[in-house]
Amino acid sequence: MKSAWQSLAGLLSGLGRATLFLFQLLAATPHALARPRILIRQLYMVGTLSLVIIVVSGSFVGMVLALQGYRTLSGFGATASLGIFVAFTVVRELGPVVTALLFAGRAGSALAAEIGLMRATDQLSGMEMMAVDPLRYVVAPRFLAGFIAMPLLTAIFSVMAIGVAGGYLIGVSLLGVDPGAFWSQIHANMHPLDIWQSMFKALVFGAVITWIAVYQGYHAAPNSEGVSSATTTTVVASSLAVLGLDFILTAFMFR
Numbered sequence: 001m002k003s004a005w006q007s008l009a010g011l012l013s014g015l016g017r018a019t020l021f022l023f024q025l026l027a028a029t030p031h032a033l034a035r036p037r038i039l040i041r042q043l044y045m046v047g048t049l050s051l052v053i054i055v056v057s058g059s060f061v062g063m064v065l066a067l068q069g070y071r072t073l074s075g076f077g078a079t080a081s082l083g084i085f086v087a088f089t090v091v092r093e094l095g096p097v098v099t100a101l102l103f104a105g106r107a108g109s110a111l112a113a114e115i116g117l118m119r120a121t122d123q124l125s126g127m128e129m130m131a132v133d134p135l136r137y138v139v140a141p142r143f144l145a146g147f148i149a150m151p152l153l154t155a156i157f158s159v160m161a162i163g164v165a166g167g168y169l170i171g172v173s174l175l176g177v178d179p180g181a182f183w184s185q186i187h188a189n190m191h192p193l194d195i196w197q198s199m200f201k202a203l204v205f206g207a208v209i210t211w212i213a214v215y216q217g218y219h220a221a222p223n224s225e226g227v228s229s230a231t232t233t234t235v236v237a238s239s240l241a242v243l244g245l246d247f248i249l250t251a252f253m254f255r
Contacts, residue, residue, distance in 0.1 A: 018215050024135055025143055025214070032140040042141045046107040046210075047149030051156065053102055058157035061098060062166015065089055069167075070175050079175075083182035084189045086167035091190070091198050092254070095158040097246050100205035103150060104238035108213040111142050112234040115217025116227035124218070139214045146213070150206025151199045158198070162186070197253045204245060209238045 032039055069085040115138065118124050124134045160166055171177040213234045220230035 017219075018211070021215050021218070022211055025139060025211070028133065028135040028140040029144055031136040032144045035137075035141065038137070038141045039145060042145035043149055046103075046111065046142070046145050047152060050103060050106050050149070050153060053106055054099060054153050054157050055160050057098065057102055058095075058160030059166050061094055061157075062086060062090065062161030062168075063170045065094075065161070066167040066170035066175065070171060070177070079177055080181040081185055082171045082175075082177050083162075083167070084185040086171070087162050087186045087190050088194070090158050090161040090167075091194050093246070093250070095161065096154050096198050096201040096205060097242060099154045099157045099202065100150065100209060100242040101239055103146075103153060103206070104209045104213075104235055104242065107146065107149070108209045108234050108238050109231045111146070111210065111213040112217040112220070112230045113227055115139065115142070115214060116220035116230045119218065119220050120222045120224070120227055122222070134218075139218060143207075143210045143214050146210030147203065147206045150209070151202040154198065154202035201246065201249055204249065205242050208241050208245065212238050212241065 065086045066082060069082050069089075070079055073079050073081055073085065115124075118134075118138065124138065127134045127137065162168065168179075168182060172179045172182055216230040216234045216237075217227075220226040
């Protein structure tokens, strides 16, 4: 019983430290906007370098949804609704969630490892000794880049899953669904609110994943084991946080 209380106290203490770190990070974020070159470089690192896995994954997700959706809808004589089936599934759920999980595995782990390595090699300590705030020059640009990149990657994932490389290619070219019916169903039933809600999810997921990544890297133990632990914790904690937040946000948005 005592160990359970100690574990709970440790969890709450860690959450409190992470929250205080977030407040410090938000205070330092405006300084990142004053250095656009650093921000653009970080956008390239976390966003552009993640494009390949996002495009490929989005394409295959759209293909699988088209195959499974056609099989299900054909039993009800509703194959013309394949387009809206794929669109709703991707835009409302799979787009932001799968993108967030891929982002956590690729960009989140890289951020935690990079900052953790800077801690292990005393680069952050050297900056502090020179009266240079690492939060402003190292952490804040990476946090802001992740926050900006996630909605863009989510939009690309959704386009690839619904469009030519995904659902449209399989549904129209392979399964013979009428292309006019495919797009007209999407146009008639997909509302701008669905897209805005998807982008809001992406913003939340991007902020949480990047927050966890930079926190774990910044507070990593200054050795190889610490960097490895920070990277692993980032991926696991980010994935669990994304799935939990997805349930909460979905419950409020589509109640």
